[in-house]
Amino acid sequence: MASWLPIWTVALLAAAALAVPLVRALPRLGPCLLALVPGAAAAWFGAQLPHVAVEPLAWSHPWVPALGVDVHLLLDPLALAFALLICGIGAPVVVFAGGYLRGKAVAAPTVAGLLAFAAAMLGLVLADDALFMFVCWEATTIISYLLVGLEYEKSSARTAARRALLITAAGGLALLGALVGLEVVTGADTLSTTPALADGAAVFIALGVLLAAFTKSAQVPFHVWLPGAMAAPTPVSAYLHSAAMVKAGVYLVLRLAPTLGEVWLWRPALLIVGGATALVGGLLAMAATDLKRILACTTVAALGCMLLLAGVDHPLALGAALGLALAHGLYKAGLFMVAGATEKVAGSRDLAQMDPAGARMPWILAVTAGLAGLSMAAAPPFFGFAAKETALTVALAGGGGAAVFGALVLTLAGAAFVYAALAVAREPRGASGKRLTVMVIGPPLLLALVGLVAGPGSGLLGAALLDPVAGAAVGLAVWHGVGVPLGLSLLALALGVVGWRRRAAVRAAAPRIDRAADPGWHDRLWSHVVALAGAVARAVQPVALRANLSVILLAAVGMVTFALLRMRPPSAWVGSPMPDAIDVMLALFLLGGALGAVRARGRLTAIGALGAVGIGAALFYLRHGAPDLAMTQLLVEVLTVVLLMLAFRGLPDLGPRRTGAERRWSAGVALAAGGMIGALVYVAGAVDLGPGISTWFSTQALPEGYGRNVVNVILVDFRALDTLGEVVVLAVAALGALALLARRSEAQS
């Protein structure tokens, strides 16, 4: 069975590749067919439930054998829980995306992006080696950037996408540092065999991992990207901001907790940052009136609760955090879809723009919103309630101040969830009579019903998934008996209802809450970075071409001179062959061309004179045994002259001569650059570098490469990878130039 592990990631990628043509051709059937891929994956992962707890599935394959790098995949209970979440929610979201975006241009790319994201995320949770995990981690960052920025005509979408990218990519760098450190310190091949660390470098590793988790899972103060990412199409939020992307940080913490849990930094950081995030997210959610913003902020709060729990010093804490993650994914994906459906029906998703006296939502939407909302509000017997009760029990069992803090945070966040659930499910008004299609309302209804069924069934689910992760019975169940957790649940319920009744007062304070919770540090930092980049660019890339070239050439001269001065005198100076009469004549020809270019008054004369220099160089190559180089140089020279003439023919003649000082400066720069090249040529020709690889090339060209032209054999066979890269660079440069020049001609016409 283990050989099936990589297949699902590949299948999701293949589905993503097929998605654009398929969804364009079959707007309704296409997404449903594509959803079969994550659906089948979810079914397969579900079927592994019974035996993975006993015996994890492992699979590995050589990746870069020359460097000893293998891909290791491992399906243990933790990976299985997240795989179920990713695929099980991915399938309905894909269907919803097809229905919700039908007829819009972004429909096909959205579906493709969602499937690609599912592939990356699945790779991330299945990866058992640090390198593959990191690659998948970065892939989720980049795909999320593309998905958030799908409607790139809107500046809000571009800003939000860039903000999400910069924050999560910064976390990715921290993760890279941490994973490299982990590899260096432990030398372990796979994450599952990494021993527990406690001190020394482990502090820095833990810091890097925590930074990565906090940025990806939108923890204070990095939470600012998530509410902004609501600029994404609703299906993207329903997936990335409920079950997938934002859970990656939680997964990372759960995955590495056995390794880094004993580092002194680990638990306090998770407790404090998670707790602060839960409170900030809850406050922001209560102040918001846009349905998607409410949901995004409750996501921030819920992620804070999960990390807080992961920081509790209790054997069952990880299992409880995982329970919250599952419950949250189930209800939040459904609620995002409900918000999208509400927007379709009511014409807006902002509660402040809805007429309180307007018509109610269609009953099926109200029921779906109610079911998913009750799970978010942690009302019995929903799955959300079971997870919340377990979380409270574990938090209280942690003991000491952490228990009080944890219980307080969970209760207050719970109150915010109740408030948000009421706002999303009860407030929307103004139904326009638009009908909802099955593809729009079916997926959230399905998820809401699963949340209802999973509540009473949570004992089984907990035993299969949570208990193996915790290594003990977490005791996920709907009924924990009468006790402090139940009391706190009821308190949260009461607080949430009372708060919602007084929502006018809460929302009146919204501007102050928003300012306090998001002081705009990221935008200020961004503007400083842009200003700094501008200053650097003005310093080293002045607009005047002369100054710009001076900087480039003098930098090159400086570096080469430094390197030449540091070079140890070689053991053998071969000495350059003496130039013969023809060489001298060619050199004079080149000098003449250069002088002509310098003294020319007209641009075309200067270009022509430069062309003569190039042709002289080509003749040099020809005389010294490099016919291929000579031909290339000659042709490039001719074409360059033509292109320069085309580009410059509209411009006036060169202006009046420069002043003496300017001319002396230019002459100095030119002579320095020329002298540098001359010195390099002399050193390269005069130093015996040994036989090196050129002998091998010339002896192997015919027997190995079936060619007598060594240069060409190197270009298209021995070093063809370089050529491939150069061809790509050439094509990309040409495409860029074509795009810029096309804009120029549009502006002219």
Next chain:
Amino acid sequence: MNTVILRTAARYLAPTLIILSLWLLWRGHNAPGGGFIGGLVAGSAVVLHAIAFGPVAARRALRGSPRAWMAIGMALALGAALLGFVFGETLLDAAWVDVPGVGPLGTPLIFDVGVFAVVVGAVSGFTLALWPEGAEPGAEEA
């Protein structure tokens, strides 16, 4: 440049250059030449055609857009590279077949044809994009 001499010369020179470019491409593996040089020569032929008959005629002579040339070239080069997985062990592994009377033919030749097409597309793309507006034959001043 609207001169009879240039136009008459270009009518014969441009096809000659194309044949020359193909010959350079073909013989490149054993003698000076190759896809890059051949592509530059063919690109020069397009430029010559444009100078003599104007950019519209050059675009027509090119058959496809410069972008299409580049895309096809990239596809050929990448396809030849990927064939390495089929016939060899890894990317860009060369495979050769000895064709009687012709000599050895291999995936590097396909690769070189791809380089040729990309260079033709890039050169003609630059030239035609830089061509001044309204510079059809006859409208040219000097």
